[in-house]
Amino acid sequence: MAIEKIIVPDIGGAEGAEVIEVLVTPGDEVSVDQGLIVLESDKASMEIPATVAGKVIELLAAVGDELAEGAPVAMIERVSEPDTAAASTEPEPAADVPRQAAQEDPLEAAPAAVQVLPDSESTAVESVRDTEAASPAGGAVTTAQAHVTGTKFYAGPAVRKLAREFGIPLEQVHGSGPQGRILKDDLHRYSRRSVQEGGGSGGAGLPQVPEIDFARFGEVETTSRTKLDRLTATNMRRSWLNVPHVTQFDEADITDLEAFRAQLKGEAESRETRLTPLPFLIKASAIALRDNPKLNTSLAGGGEELVWKKYIHIGMAVDTPSGLMVPVIRDADRKSIWQLAAEVMELAAKARERKLVPQDMQGGCFTVSSLGAIGGTGFTPIINTPEVAILGVSKAATKPVWNGVEFEPRKMLPLSLSYDHRVVNGGDGGRFFTRVVALLSDIRQLSL
Incomplete structure (x- = not known):
């Protein structure tokens, strides 16, 4: 030879x-x-x-x-x-x-011949069924034979390059082209399905987190996660995978705001409420959304349309024994600080007692996630989709601030704004953030 x-x-x-x-x-x-x-x-x-x-x-x-x-x-x-x-x-x-x-x-x-891995046998059989439905009858038998015998399937170099760039395992993709050839559209469909079906510690198309027997290293106790915990995990994972997050950081001087709250402590008690910083944060966010409506939108139509909302409903993240819940305060821009304070207390209590109904957690335009006195100097909150932005609030601290003549102690509140970069650009986020900081630093503007 x-x-x-x-x-x-x-x-x-x-x-x-x-x-x-x-x-x-x-x-x-x-x-x-x-x-x-x-x-x-x-x-x-x-x-x-x-x-x-x-x-x-x-x-x-x-x-x-x-x-x-x-x-x-x-x-x-x-x-x-x-x-x-x-x-x-x-x-x-x-x-x-x-x-x-x-x-x-x-x-x-x-097309290139790619070996089907031994552990992909079940995937290959499912691929045959899908290909038989999508491909011409003439190519179905050949494709089925190729998959069932575990020999090869086909993808051109441009398709394989795209698969490498996005980390898509070609042996798991169902080809819809002639004789089961994998097309770019097949990669797009696979990616969308991976995001929709993925859950838990990993998902289709993503590297799986290996299971470990932790009991080998010492005593353990295994409990089932609550339904709320699982739902929150799914929502957060979906948002993180679908939304290009950008986070900006800033500090608000809340020295005057804290002095004002202290002066109103007696009145708050007479109203049977508590005047925490949260109502001020919600009010400042609502006014900033009104002045910067780009952050009060949501994507629709597969990303081809933008919905501009004529209302301002703000969600507040509440940590409960059962998990994270986000009740929504409606028309926050039209309510006074006292009204917001009362509603914050009411919704937080309902959340901790598991008395919220679905309507209490729907329709949010923007979310405020406050760690309050828990601690930390900053964090990157994950957007509560389909909203396009979220405000993260960390623990305030007294810092020396230069006033032009000398350093003076001021109470500074760390803030972080995460936004969907498909909708909100740096200019939009910066203008919104600057407005929030200005409102919190000079509470007189909240009444204007």
């Missing part, structure tokens, strides 16, 4: 294209036009196919090598049968068409 050296063909003048993937190993049987390696230049990625059928004897290129036209790729022991040696030195015109097409358009090169 003859030994054939496979070299890099004309790749459109690209010099020093890098080998980013090796598709075969010595000993593999390959067919004509089956991909051997993938090269990536500054313009595109392209597959270098075998020009003959046979067994790979030696690989002459490795990941990271830079190759140009004529560089050796592999040595292949060519099979002797005429019907399998379709790509000889003098091929038939019809057999030469695929190689010409691959040279003219590298992104449309022959």
